[in-house]
Amino acid sequence: MSELSGRVAIVTGGARGIGAAIVRDFVARGAHVVVVDNGASIDGRGADPSVTTSFTGSLGTAVAPLAASIADPGIAESAVELAHERFGRLDIVVNNAAILRDAFVFKGDVADYEAVLQTNLIAGFALIRAAAPGLRERAKTEAPYTGGRIVNIVSTAGLYGNFGQAAYASAKAGLTALARIAALDLARAGITSNAVAPFAATRVTESIVPATDAQSAYKSHAMSVPAEPVARFVSFLCSARAQHVSGQLFGVRGREMFLFSQPRPIARVTLAPDDDLESVATQVERSFAPSFTPLETDLDAFSSAPVV
Numbered sequence: 193m194s195e196l197s198g199r200v201a202i203v204t205g206g207a208r209g210i211g212a213a214i215v216r217d218f219v220a221r222g223a224h225v226v227v228v229d230n231g232a233s234i235d236g237r238g239a240d241p242s243v244t245t246s247f248t249g250s251l252g253t254a255v256a257p258l259a260a261s262i263a264d265p266g267i268a269e270s271a272v273e274l275a276h277e278r279f280g281r282l283d284i285v286v287n288n289a290a291i292l293r294d295a296f297v298f299k300g301d302v303a304d305y306e307a308v309l310q311t312n313l314i315a316g317f318a319l320i321r322a323a324a325p326g327l328r329e330r331a332k333t334e335a336p337y338t339g340g341r342i343v344n345i346v347s348t349a350g351l352y353g354n355f356g357q358a359a360y361a362s363a364k365a366g367l368t369a370l371a372r373i374a375a376l377d378l379a380r381a382g383i384t385s386n387a388v389a390p391f392a393a394t395r396v397t398e399s400i401v402p403a404t405d406a407q408s409a410y411k412s413h414a415m416s417v418p419a420e421p422v423a424r425f426v427s428f429l430c431s432a433r434a435q436h437v438s439g440q441l442f443g444v445r446g447r448e449m450f451l452f453s454q455p456r457p458i459a460r461v462t463l464a465p466d467d468d469l470e471s472v473a474t475q476v477e478r479s480f481a482p483s484f485t486p487l488e489t490d491l492d493a494f495s496s497a498p499v500v
């Protein structure tokens with residue numbers, strides 16, 4: 193397996209869970225990887241650099257650890273510098289690091305909301321911003337360049353929503369949009385950018401507190417889903433074979449791969465200038481209500497048995 197031979201990647205949150213599976217898959221396919229991970233708890237508090245150094249130590253010289261928070265100022269730039277210093281180039285950015293601070297909207301704390309956005313969304317922008325000039329330069333000097341890749345690891349929580357996940361889902365919805373904007377802004381340089389919503393058994397899946405029977409089913413099924421298929425799909429997106437795949441939103445759950453639609457108008461009505469609210473209501477009931485999106489959470493929507 194040498195599909196990523198000569199490629200250099202940065203994977204944030206790459207020392208555990210899905211990120212670690214991505215790093216292992218990249219290395220198995222010939223890539224070199226900078227692993228940025230501060231070894232934080234699920235809520236982002238605390239830091240344990242040994243999580244990162246012991247993981248990268250097990251993978252030899254193909255990986256370089258940066259045991260720091262990608263949300264801290266200057267760390268995105270340091271990761272890009274480390275890729276160049278250690279491996280001589282940078283091709284791939286995987287924004288995977290994420291934290292959770294769940295709270296109902298009627299109880300949540302603004303500082304917690306900000307902390308989640310900082311790690312799960314703003315840090316992703318900072319890393320793309322730090323990496324993009326070098327990727328664009330390489331596209332000019334190395335044409336045809338089929339290496340420039342951005343993959344944002346998002347979540348169905350940001351598409352469907354889930355109880356108490358205002359911060360996490362807002363950040364993930366933003367990260368999905370960021371992948372799309374990066375795809376547009378970098379298309380001329382041949383750099384692709386996609387979003388992947390994963391499903392896999394990790395410490396985060398384990399921490400789910402089900403709110404409905406369907407959510408309980410989701411959790412028990414999810415605990416049997418390995419992270420490796422997500423990693424294989426991310427490697428595909430980063431391979432030369434995916435040069436024409438950009439701006440898309442995918443999901444991976446075990447052996448299932450999903451392509452998600454992206455919101456577009458699905459119904460249209462035209463009002464008269466003097467229509468009153470009763471007319472608006474009539475139109476909404478007649479033309480929109482049959483197509484309303486149900487108030488269903490992502491855990492309910494994906495509670496069926498996965499194919500593993």
Ligand SMILES: NC(=O)c1ccc[n+]([C@@H]2O[C@H](COP(=O)([O-])OP(=O)(O)OC[C@H]3O[C@@H](n4cnc5c(N)ncnc54)[C@H](O)[C@@H]3O)[C@@H](O)[C@H]2O)c1
Nearest residue numbers: 205208209210229230231232261262289290347391392394
């Ligand atoms: N597990 C699932 O089923 C699932 C579902 C939907 C989305 N996701 C997404 O997949 C990604 C990986 O999730 P996971 O389940 O493997 O979680 P995880 O908690 O097992 O791994 C996340 C890693 O990110 C690191 N991290 C956290 N904050 C960081 C920071 N500021 N800087 C650097 N590293 C940081 C953690 O130390 C940890 O090693 C996340 O983006 C998550 O939102 C996972």
